[in-house]
Amino acid sequence: MDITQNIKKEKVEVKEIDVKKIASKAIEIVALLILSAIFIFPFVWMLSTSVKNPQEMMQLPPTIIPKETVLxxxxxxxxxxxxxxxxxxxxxxxxxxxxxxxxxxxxxxxxxxxxxxxxxxxxxxxxxxxxxxxxxxxxxxxxxxxxxxxxxxxxxxxxxxxxxxxxxxxxxxxxxxxxxxxxxxxxxxxxxxxxxxxxxxxxxxxxxxxxxxxxxxxxxxxxxxxxxxxxxxxxxxxxxxxxxxxxxxxxxxxxxxxxxxxxxxxxxxxxxxxxxxxxxxxxxxxxxxxx
Missing domain, CATH: 1.10.3720.10 (MetI-like)
Incomplete structure (x- = not known):
């Protein structure tokens, strides 16, 4: 009985460790994605605006993907x-x-x-x-x-x-x-x-x-x-x-x-x-x- 209980406890501890690692990794990925979006968004907005026509440029709410590309x-x-x-x-x-x-x-x-x-x-x-x-x-x-x-x-x-x-x-x-x-x-x-x-x-x-x-x-x-x-x-x-x-x-x-x-x-x-x-x-x- 003692051996069986110990095995069950070890399995529970391993599962808890795995859950913590997965949660930690998920938080890290989300944080990196948020930081990446903060740094990349101004460049995306600049590129998007550079190919908009004057009417769409002043449109509210603004669009990220232009309806018409104006090179x-x-x-x-x-x-x-x-x-x-x-x-x-x-x-x-x-x-x-x-x-x-x-x-x-x-x-x-x-x-x-x-x-x-x-x-x-x-x-x-x-x-x-x-x-x-x-x-x-x-x-x-x-x-x-x-x-x-x-x-x-x-x-x-x-x-x-x-x-x-x-x-x-x-x-x-x-x-x-x-x-x-x-x-x-x-x-x-x-x-x-x-x-x-x-x-x-x-x-x-x-x-x-x-x-x-x-x-x-x-x-x-x-x-x-x-x-x-x-x-x-x-x-x-x-x-x-x-x-x-x-x-x-x-x-x-x-x-x-x-x-x-x-x-x-x-x-x-x-x-x-x-x-x-x-x-x-x-x-x-x-x-x-x-x-």
């Missing part, structure tokens, strides 16, 4: 101004910033992590202070300097102030510090220069951090509205966020379908870059043996 909203947004020029400017400015930052960031992070030199702690402290200063604080002195040099409405003030990044150097430095010094010493014994060690050994081993930083930095500078707005006032130099913002004044406050179409054009490169970078980050983690 002409995209051509209206594209033809409302020199959008192709805005796109080329955004590609050139963002690409130049990322390339220059990478060239500056890697040697700086390598020096702070693997080379001992006089004043290292002071310089690193100044670097950390730079993390706390937003660009909006420095735009006025930078604007005055660029204005005196006659560089307003050129690519220079859109690129040069961002040629280095405190956060990027700090992030890469922390990753470089995790790499064993024996690897560097072995490379030097084989005759490798510091330049070769940085870009052939350190960067591949810190690939997840590098790709992640490039992804977030790309998103920031591609969407940057404030700085180009301050430093430019002609269409020849303006970037895509400025062009999208001008849709409101050119098309009118009620043409939200055209404005949303412009926003889809703006975020499409970000989505493509994210898809590409997401795959590369996974490959980088597999390469480095991190699971």
């Amino acid at each position: 002409e909203n995209y051509s209206a947004a594209w033809n409302s101004g020199p959008f192709f020029r805005y796109l080329l400017n955004s590609i050139f400015v963002t690409g130049s910033i990322l390339i220059i930052q990478f060239v500056v960031m890697v040697p700086a992070a390598y020096a702070f992590s693997k080379i001992k030199f006089k004043g290292e702690k002071i310089l690193f402290g100044i670097l950390l202070v730079g993390l706390m200063i937003p660009p909006q604080v420095t735009f006025l002195p930078v604007y005055m300097m660029m204005s005196k040099l006659g560089l307003i409405n050129t690519y220079v003030p859109l690129i040069i102030p961002f040629m280095t990044t405190s956060f990027g150097i700090f992030l890469l430095r922390q990753n470089f510090m995790q790499i064993s010094d024996e690897i560097i010493e072995a490379a030097k014994l084989d005759g490798a220069s510091d330049l070769k060690i940085m870009f052939r050994i350190m960067v591949p081993m810190a690939k997840p951090a590098v790709i992640t930083f490039i992804l977030f930095n790309f998103i920031y500078h591609w969407n940057n509205y404030f700085w180009p707005l301050v430093m430019t006032n002609t269409d020849a130099i303006r970037t895509l966020p400025i062009g999208v913002a001008l849709l409101k004044s050119s098309e009118g406050i009620t043409a939200w379908n055209v404005i949303m179409a412009g926003n889809i054009i703006l975020i499409l490169p970000i989505i493509l870059v994210y898809i590409f970078a997401n795959k590369k980050v996974k490959e980088a983690f597999m390469y480095s043996g991190i699971k």
